[in-house]
Amino acid sequence: MTEVVHAKQSRERANAGTARVAAIHTEADGVVSLVLTDPAGGRLPDWAPGAHIDLVLPNGCTRQYSLCGDRWDARSYRVGVLREPASRGGSAYVHETLREGELVGLGGPRNNFPLVPARRYLFVAGGIGITPLLPMIAQADLLEADWSLLYGGRTRKSMAFLDELARYGERVRIAPQDEVGLLDLPRFLGEPREDTKVYACGPGPLLDAIAVTTSGWPRQAVRTERFTARDRAAGVRDTSFELTLARSGRTVVVGPDQTVLEAVASTGVDVLSSCRQGTCGTCETTVLAGRPDHRDSILDDDEQQAGDCMFPCVSRALGDRLVLDL
Amino acid sequence: MTTLLSAPTIDADPFCDEVLADPIPLQRALREAGPVVHLSTYDILAFARYEQVHAALVDWQGFQSGAGVGLANFRKEPPWRPPSLLLEADPPRHDAPRRVLQKILSPRALRTLREKWLADAEALVDEVLGDRSGTVEIDAVPELTESFPLRVFPDAVGIPAQGRENLLPYGDHLFNSFGPHNHLIEAGEPRAGELLAWTTAQCRREVLAAGGFGADIWAAADRGDILPEQAPLIVRSLLSAGVDTTVHGLSALLHAFATHPGQWARLRADPALARVAFDEAVRWESPVQVFFRTATRDIEIGGRTVPDGHKILMFLGAANRDERRWGAGADRFDLGRDPSGHVGFGMGIHQCVGQHVARLEAEALLTALARRVEHLEPAAPPRRHLNNTLRSWESLPLRARIA
Ligand code: FES
Numbered sequence: 001m002t003e004v005v006h007a008k009q010s011r012e013r014a015n016a017g018t019a020r021v022a023a024i025h026t027e028a029d030g031v032v033s034l035v036l037t038d039p040a041g042g043r044l045p046d047w048a049p050g051a052h053i054d055l056v057l058p059n060g061c062t063r064q065y066s067l068c069g070d071r072w073d074a075r076s077y078r079v080g081v082l083r084e085p086a087s088r089g090g091s092a093y094v095h096e097t098l099r100e101g102e103l104v105g106l107g108g109p110r111n112n113f114p115l116v117p118a119r120r121y122l123f124v125a126g127g128i129g130i131t132p133l134l135p136m137i138a139q140a141d142l143l144e145a146d147w148s149l150l151y152g153g154r155t156r157k158s159m160a161f162l163d164e165l166a167r168y169g170e171r172v173r174i175a176p177q178d179e180v181g182l183l184d185l186p187r188f189l190g191e192p193r194e195d196t197k198v199y200a201c202g203p204g205p206l207l208d209a210i211a212v213t214t215s216g217w218p219r220q221a222v223r224t225e226r227f228t229a230r231d232r233a234a235g236v237r238d239t240s241f242e243l244t245l246a247r248s249g250r251t252v253v254v255g256p257d258q259t260v261l262e263a264v265a266s267t268g269v270d271v272l273s274s275c276r277q278g279t280c281g282t283c284e285t286t287v288l289a290g291r292p293d294h295r296d297s298i299l300d301d302d303e304q305q306a307g308d309c310m311f312p313c314v315s316r317a318l319g320d321r322l323v324l325d326l
Numbered sequence: 327m328t329t330l331l332s333a334p335t336i337d338a339d340p341f342c343d344e345v346l347a348d349p350i351p352l353q354r355a356l357r358e359a360g361p362v363v364h365l366s367t368y369d370i371l372a373f374a375r376y377e378q379v380h381a382a383l384v385d386w387q388g389f390q391s392g393a394g395v396g397l398a399n400f401r402k403e404p405p406w407r408p409p410s411l412l413l414e415a416d417p418p419r420h421d422a423p424r425r426v427l428q429k430i431l432s433p434r435a436l437r438t439l440r441e442k443w444l445a446d447a448e449a450l451v452d453e454v455l456g457d458r459s460g461t462v463e464i465d466a467v468p469e470l471t472e473s474f475p476l477r478v479f480p481d482a483v484g485i486p487a488q489g490r491e492n493l494l495p496y497g498d499h500l501f502n503s504f505g506p507h508n509h510l511i512e513a514g515e516p517r518a519g520e521l522l523a524w525t526t527a528q529c530r531r532e533v534l535a536a537g538g539f540g541a542d543i544w545a546a547a548d549r550g551d552i553l554p555e556q557a558p559l560i561v562r563s564l565l566s567a568g569v570d571t572t573v574h575g576l577s578a579l580l581h582a583f584a585t586h587p588g589q590w591a592r593l594r595a596d597p598a599l600a601r602v603a604f605d606e607a608v609r610w611e612s613p614v615q616v617f618f619r620t621a622t623r624d625i626e627i628g629g630r631t632v633p634d635g636h637k638i639l640m641f642l643g644a645a646n647r648d649e650r651r652w653g654a655g656a657d658r659f660d661l662g663r664d665p666s667g668h669v670g671f672g673m674g675i676h677q678c679v680g681q682h683v684a685r686l687e688a689e690a691l692l693t694a695l696a697r698r699v700e701h702l703e704p705a706a707p708p709r710r711h712l713n714n715t716l717r718s719w720e721s722l723p724l725r726a727r728i729a
Binding site: 043046048049071072073074111114115116117118139142143197218220221265270272273274275276280281282284298303309 | 384385386387417418419421422425428432433434548549550551552553556599601602605664665666667668671673674675677681682
């Protein structure tokens with residue numbers, strides 16, 4: 001026999017991981033940027049260049065976008081969104097339907113593409129691939145590293161953030177395809193050097209070309225990220241689901257406005273937590289059944305796929321039921 | 327500075343011997359004085375309430391660590407050792423070292439150590455208690471709370487057995503160095519150079535055993551995730567921050583149980599409480615009592631402005647007993663409390679990266695003790711060891727009734 005407890009909903013705040021669309025700006029043909037803030041005006045979780053967030057759109061689509069704002073501003077995130085020609089509801093929704101003031105679900109930030117220390121950086125961006133590189137460039141500049149950027153796109157008008165890059169002068173090379181043709185990677189990258197790291201983000205063909213050009217480089221010197229966001233199953237974070245605590249034999253319904261951690265606590269079972277932001281790892285819990293909807297900043301994408309553990313301070317369930325080892 | 331003086335002023339020196347021996351009365355006075363207090367002895371602003379301490383800890387943009395987390399301001403004076411890449415660095419320099427260490431010390435990475443540490447703790451407890459029955463008197467500091475971390479942690483890092491006795495005095499001096507230049511610092515100075523040299527020597531690649539945390543850090547350098555010259559400094563962070571703090575956390579834990587006998591019975595009835603117990607002890611005694619930050623601009627907090635470049639002093643121990651956050655029983659060690667959110671490990675991007683290691687050590691030792699000991703009580707008054715940063719112990723005589 002299990003005992004079903006309907007946990008009290010916490011009133012002070014909306015969902016863990018909800019953001020307000022504070023502003024939408026047109027950045028180029030087919031590119032908008034979203035400025036996201038905490039609905040209560042608080043700090044958003046910390047991040048570092050290369051990090052992305054999961055955005056859960058009001059239509060249920062979950063998409064990943066690189067953060068491209070200023071991490072010294074703790075109260076807003078910025079992401080750039082390209083309208084994909086073959087959009088299945090993510091970018092088309094952002095471009096056509098999403099309005100300033102609306103609420104969206106937020107997961108992460110997570111970082112699979114961190115900026116590692118180096119004396120010299122070569123950045124290569126293709127199209128919207130510029131977004132994760134923008135904050136990297138800002139930091140390389142701050143650290144007075146020797147860096148340069150080669151930025152390609154179809155046409156100058158389709159390339160976002162050119163005005164922001166203008167202040168770096170000579171270090172930035174803008175190379176629209178209709179003006180100069182394909183990027184001259186061999187010339188830009190040159191010979192491998194001990195002190196150099198290459199960071200590149202863009203469409204598959206560009207990254208393939210970089211792989212060919214740098215085949216003689218040490219593997220760890222070249223770091224790339226494909227911007228085509230991996231689709232994830234639609235999140236159900238905003239609806240209730242049933243949570244079973246296997247060891248204590250309790251079942252509780254996790255309401256839409258409550259974290260799993262709060263729901264567990266309402267059954268009288270203790271889970272130690274600390275940051276309550278999915279960053280410290282204190283509340284790590286083993287998942288016995290069901291698929292977690294990961295919202296933490298700790299697990300990398302592969303670890304998230306494994307689905308064998310979760311951080312109940314922020315993460316939820318993708319399905320109707322989750323069983324935890326508690 | 328009108329902004330400084332407009333806060334309520336307290337004249338007490340938080341680093342004088344009486345306060346270090348018993349900081350609780352000053353903590354209470356600071357919390358009562360207001361959200362922001364002016365400490366006239368050092369002409370700095372201080373926070374002792376949970377709300378402001380928490381807010382300052384998470385605001386790395388406004389309160390930097392790179393100018394030193396002690397009283398010394400690295401903007402104006404050179405540090406006594408090369409600054410830590412973790413504790414005494416801000417983003418972006420802080421990012422890569424933190425990221426590497428966080429992965430190596432994550433709960434998932436520690437799973438492989440769990441069984442071994444549980445067995446090690448049982449072996450140690452058996453050595454200390456022997457096959458005696460009835461009542462046994464021990465000094466918990468040398469026999470358990472120092473010996474257990476020194477038994478398992480340096481092995482986990484991968485340093486050689488020889489010279490491990492240097493770890494405690496090195497850590498003691500390091501944590502003293504965050505305070506003012508008082509007699510505690512002076513007492514440590516004659517050996518400081520030698521201890522720093524020994525510690526630095528343990529951080530070299532060829533010294534560190536394969537499979538340990540230290541070798542993992544060097545492997546991260548091979549992967550290009552950090553620069554090779556950063557690796558020894560990151561290993562040094564483990565050796566600096568990973569021993570004394572845990573030793574005093576464990577002492578606090580046993581002191582808490584000895585002075586709250588009902589809680590020991592509760593733990594014996596439900597050994598799963600061991601994890602919560604350690605965090606409750608860290609809240610209750612706060613092994614790291616204080617840390618400083620430096621304002622990066624004029625920044626408002628608690629209704630006052632901290633001027634750019636000024637040091638602030640955060641009383642972590644006081645915040646962890648703030649009744650505004652923990653309720654009327656804040657001074658009690660209580661396993662029924664949820665200690666989550668205490669700032670004993672800090673909070674935000676500098677939150678103790680070794681906290682999962684410390685929790686595992688505590689869980690192992692406590693589980694082993696709870697199995698064999700029916701009742702714990704003080705055998706004599708404990709003796710404090712004074713340190714500018716740590717709530718620290720020299721001796722903790724306990725009487726244990728064997729089950
Ligand atoms: S409490 Fe920090 S990850 Fe959940």
